[in-house]
Amino acid sequence: MKNIYVTQPNMPPLEEFLPYLEKIWESKLLTNGGPFHQELEKKLAEYLGVEHLSLFTNGTIALVTALQALRITGEVITTPFSFVATAHSLLWNGIKPVFVDIDSESFNLDPDKIEAAITPQTTAILPVHVYGNPCDVQKIQKIADTYGLKVIYDAAHAFGVNYKDESLLKHGDLSILSFHATKVFNTFEGGAIICPDAKMKKRIDDLKNFGFADEVTVVAPGINGKMNEIQAAFGLLQLKHIEEAIDRRREIDARYRQHLSNVPGITCSSIEADTKYNYSYFPIMVEEGYSLSREELYEKLHQHGIYARRYFYPLITDFPMYRGIQSAKPGNLPVAKLIAERVLCLPIYPDLSKLEQQTIASIVRGD
Ligand code: T4K
Numbered sequence: 001m002k003n004i005y006v007t008q009p010n011m012p013p014l015e016e017f018l019p020y021l022e023k024i025w026e027s028k029l030l031t032n033g034g035p036f037h038q039e040l041e042k043k044l045a046e047y048l049g050v051e052h053l054s055l056f057t058n059g060t061i062a063l064v065t066a067l068q069a070l071r072i073t074g075e076v077i078t079t080p081f082s083f084v085a086t087a088h089s090l091l092w093n094g095i096k097p098v099f100v101d102i103d104s105e106s107f108n109l110d111p112d113k114i115e116a117a118i119t120p121q122t123t124a125i126l127p128v129h130v131y132g133n134p135c136d137v138q139k140i141q142k143i144a145d146t147y148g149l150k151v152i153y154d155a156a157h158a159f160g161v162n163y164k165d166e167s168l169l170k171h172g173d174l175s176i177l178s179f180h181a182t183k184v185f186n187t188f189e190g191g192a193i194i195c196p197d198a199k200m201k202k203r204i205d206d207l208k209n210f211g212f213a214d215e216v217t218v219v220a221p222g223i224n225g226k227m228n229e230i231q232a233a234f235g236l237l238q239l240k241h242i243e244e245a246i247d248r249r250r251e252i253d254a255r256y257r258q259h260l261s262n263v264p265g266i267t268c269s270s271i272e273a274d275t276k277y278n279y280s281y282f283p284i285m286v287e288e289g290y291s292l293s294r295e296e297l298y299e300k301l302h303q304h305g306i307y308a309r310r311y312f313y314p315l316i317t318d319f320p321m322y323r324g325i326q327s328a329k330p331g332n333l334p335v336a337k338l339i340a341e342r343v344l345c346l347p348i349y350p351d352l353s354k355l356e357q358q359t360i361a362s363i364v365r366g367d
Helices: 014-027 035-048 059-069 085-091 137-147 198-207 229-259 294-303 334-342 354-365
Strands: 052-056 075-078 096-099 122-126 150-154 174-178 191-195 212-214 266-268 282-286 343-346
Touching: 014 035, 014 229, 035 052, 035 229, 052 059, 052 198, 059 085, 059 150, 059 174, 059 191, 059 198, 075 085, 085 096, 085 122, 122 137, 137 150, 191 198, 229 282, 229 354, 282 334, 294 343, 294 354, 334 343
Parallel strands: 075 096, 075 122, 122 150, 150 174
Antiparallel strands: 052 191, 174 191, 266 282, 282 343
C-alpha cells in the first residue's frame, strides 16, 4: 500500500488550471493585486459570508500584519496548543505572549482562565479555533469589551466554518486564514485577513505592500505579504470544487466515528449542533484503557506507512524561545499538557479511499 499522509491537497484536474495560466501569460500581470487576486478576494468574501478580505502570501505573514494593523503592543494572551506560527507572530512584533490553558473539549483557550492573566500591559487576546472548532467567541468578546482589549482570531483551520448560522470569521476585530497546501482550501501557500470594513482593509492592503498608500506615499513600515497571480488563480479553481471537497471530508469524518465508536481508550472529538464544520482534522485522544500508548500507536501506524501527526505536540511553550516565560510553566497549563500527550490526528482528505480508511481504523482498533 502507498504511504498515507495526515493530509493531501485537493488537486483539481490539471487541464482545468491551464486556461488560467494562459491568461497570466497573455496579460503578463504576475502579482501586485492583479485581476485574479481581485477576483479571488471578491469570490472568497462572498463564499465565506464576510464583508472584506485581504489575501496574503501565507497565514503567518497575515498574522504578523494583523497585529501591526491594530497596533498591538505589550502583552497578548494566547494558547500553547497551536502551530508555532501563532506565538511566533507575537515575537516578530516584539510582543510578549502570555499563555493560558485550554478547554479539554474544544482544545481552545479556556475563557474562564483569561481574566486572571490580564495585566496593565495586556492589549489583546489571540485565540485559535483549533481544528476548526469554534472558540467561545461570546465569552471572549465580553472579556475583551470589559478590559478594552482587541481580539485577533487565528482561524488558520477554520475556512468555511459557520457558528450559529453565520461565519465564525466575523468574530473579533480581525481573523486570519491559512491557505497552505495542507489546508481544506489551498493556494499552495497563502492566507488572508478578514476585515470588518473597507477602511481597515485599505490599511491592511497598504501594510502588505511595503506600506505604500499610493505611488509616492509610504504610511507604515509595511512588509511584502502579497499573494501572486498563480496562487490566486489556483484559489479560484479550488473554490469551484470546495463544496465537494468538504462533503468528502464530512463522509470520512462520519466513517471514522463509526469505525472507532467502541474502542476502549480511544475518544473522538465532540461535535456541537450549532456548528457547520469543515472537517479539516480528525483528532483522536489515546487514553488510559487503550492497549498502546499514544507513542506506540503513532509508531505502529508509521510501520504501516500511515503518517498520522501529533498536532500539537510539543506544546508551543516547550520550545526554547517560550519556555522561560512565567506563563509557559507546565503547572500553569495542565490541560494543554495532557491533550498534547494524548492527541493523534488521523489522515483526512478528499482522496482518502474507503479501503485506506478501513485499514487505518483496523490498525487503531488492533484487529
Ligand atoms: N496558525 C495555525 C493554527 C496554523 O496551523 C498554521 C499553519 C499557521 C498559523 C500558519 O499558516 P501558514 O503560514 O502555514 O499559511 C503544516 C503546515 O506547514 C502549516 O501550514 C500548518 N499550520 C501546520 C498545522 O501543518 P507541517 O510541518 O506539519 O507540514 P508537513 O510539511 O509535515 O506536511 C504534513 C503532511 O502533508 C505531509 O506529511 C504530506 C502532506 N503534504 C504536505 C505538503 C506541504 C502534501 O501532501 N503536500 C504538500 O505540499 O506543517
